[in-house]
Amino acid sequence: MPVLVSGHGPYNFLLDTGTQVTLIDPTLSSTLHIKNKDGAVVLGGMGLKASATKQQVDSIELDSHKVAALTVVMYDLTKLQDSSDTRIMGILGQNFLEQFNIVIYNKTSCVKLFDTYNP
16 A cells, blocks of 8 residues: 655555554664654564564555554564565554544455545
8 A cells, every 4th residue: 555654655555454553664764764752562463572663753644544643663574575576664553544434345455444434
């Protein structure tokens, strides 16, 4: 999904309804000079645990849907990369998605966000 981070981009993000917090790759964090927030977090899932750093971005925007002052976690996403030229720079998590009503059309691989539910 094409996502703007603090007005820059678009960058390629995955959408993961099972991820609690939005993740960004360290490369993107460095490029945009995003500052760390106090405290580290431990990420876990599928039997894995990893330390990560909390950060705050000015905004995350997908289409015309924007969330300001969003806490994100910097995490190395290189293991998610495949052999294509498309570089995944982040994962949209629940702290972004919970701001909207979301409809996922699996057959057409389409996602729609609504400020209020009105398909």
